Amino acid sequence: MTLPAELREMENEVERLRTQKEDAIRTQAFEVAARLRDTERKLRAELEERKTEWKEQRSKAKTTVTEEDVAYVVAKWTGIPLQQLEEAESAKLLRMETELAKRVVGQEEAIKAVSRAIRRSRAGVKNPNRPVGSFIFLGPTGVGKTELAKALAEFLFGTEDALIRVDMSEYMERFSTSRLIGAPPGYIGYDDSGQLTEKVRRRPFSLVLLDEIEKAHPEVFNLLLQILEDGRLTDSYGRVVDFRNAILIMTSNVGTRQFTLHTNLGFAKAGDETFSYDKMRETVLNELKRAFNPELLNRIDEVTVFHPLTLEHMRQIVEVMLRRLQEQLKERQMSLQVDDAAKEFLIQQGFDQNYGARPLRRAIQRYVEDGLAEEVLRGRFADGAAVRIRKGEGAGLLFEGAEPVEATQ
Known part of the structure; x- marks a missing residue:
């Protein structure tokens, strides 16, 4: 008491x-x-x-259990935040494409495919014994495959912590595949729970991301068949783990490397974007059929090939990345303004035809985050300061606050 x-x-x-x-x-x-x-x-x-x-x-006094109390307990059990439980499910699903597009740029087809599959499951017109959705994301590096998985986890479950990421390059050997469900009795590691089954057992409402699935040993695909067909998997302790409330996403670069030798997949010119994508899609899907067994592909809800990024997409992506940095600075009550010339400079520095949008993130780290961090440590910008970044005369950016300072290269 x-x-x-x-x-x-x-x-x-x-x-x-x-x-x-x-x-x-x-x-x-x-x-x-x-x-x-x-x-x-x-x-x-x-x-x-x-x-x-x-x-x-x-x-x-009589103790009364309210709707908020019940919602709080359910949120603790499922890991889904309270505000997500209180929101009408139908209204949230109808605006799914709009919310996902705020984080993932230039992949409208992939967003629509994922949204359709999720709505089918939530509307009850799908086999209830299978996972909520199962997808294969294909395409070159740096175009948003993993980012879409993170955005989907945050949208459906309220937090990116609901994303269970498994790097399949760790399961390239036959003996390592048992780690997904746990080692059998008598073998080293039996006391350790399965890397996949234990996480899903503790958090059944989650999104499972199997990154670079083409690197996994073929025995892994046998485990996936049971998950995709029956929505369950038995771990080394004999416990049945329920995958029916989980979303399964597999990412792969299969078929894109050989195409990169002749074309630049990370970006496409505006004029030949359609031609480049159609040719890449055909090549990637043909290679996918050679790399994976038909019984696995037949159980996947959607196979999506991501589009190459254009310069117009890059202008939208830099806005998303800078907005994310502004949210981080709000913890120190700081505001950040970046003019158009500075954004174009970041796009030029982050332009790499072979690696998609990832070089842009490194450019922001180098020219914005590093320079801002140094000025904060020097005492030029304190908590609550308003910082404006503009293009300098040389090959750098100017941070305007107490006085303009050339960013460190």
Whole structure:
């Protein structure tokens, strides 16, 4: 039984008076000790009286369980934040494409395919014994495959922590595949739970991302067949793990490397974007059929080939990345403004035809985050400062606050 804050403060005050009284007695300040004793007795009597009244009121009151209490308990069990549970499911699903497009740029087809599959499952027109959705994301590096998985986890479950990421390059050997469900009895690692099954068992409402699935040993695909068909998997302890409330996404670069030797897949010119994508899609899908067995592909809800990025996409992506940096700076009550010339400079520095949008992130780290961090450490920008970044005369950016400073290269 927890006392109200007011009564706890009174208890602390009584304890403080008792300590002062004992100190006064040790120093032979008996008059002070007598006054403290009288004050302590009076306050202790008042405390006991108020405790009695509080206990009587508590015994008469009836405890009521509200909708908020139930929602809080369910949120703790499932890992889905409270605000997501309170929001109407239908309204959230109808605006799915709009919300995902705020984070993932230039991949409208992939977003629509994922949204359709999720709505089918949530509307109850899909086999209930299978996962909520199963997808294969194909395409060159740096075009948003993993970012879409993160955005989907945050949209459906309220946090990116609901994303269970498994790097399949760790399961290239036959003996390593058992780590997904746990080592069998008598083998080293039996006491350790499965890398995949234990995480899903503890958080059944989650998104499982199998990154670079083409690197996995073929035995891994046998485990995936059971998940995709029956929505369950048995771990090394004999416990049945339910995957019916999970979303399964596999990413792969299969078929894109040989295409990169002749064309630049990370970006495409505006004029030949359609031609480049159609040719790449055909090549990638043909290679996918050669790399994976038909029984696995037949159980996948959607196979999506991501589009190459154009310069127009890059202008949208730099806005997304800078907006994310602005959200981080809000923790220090700082604001950030970047003019158009500075954004174009970042795009030029982050342009790499072979690696998609990832070089842009490194350019922002080098020219914006590093320069801003140095100025904060120098004391030019304190908490609550407003920072404006513009293109300098040379090959750098200017940070305007107390005074313009050339960014460190």
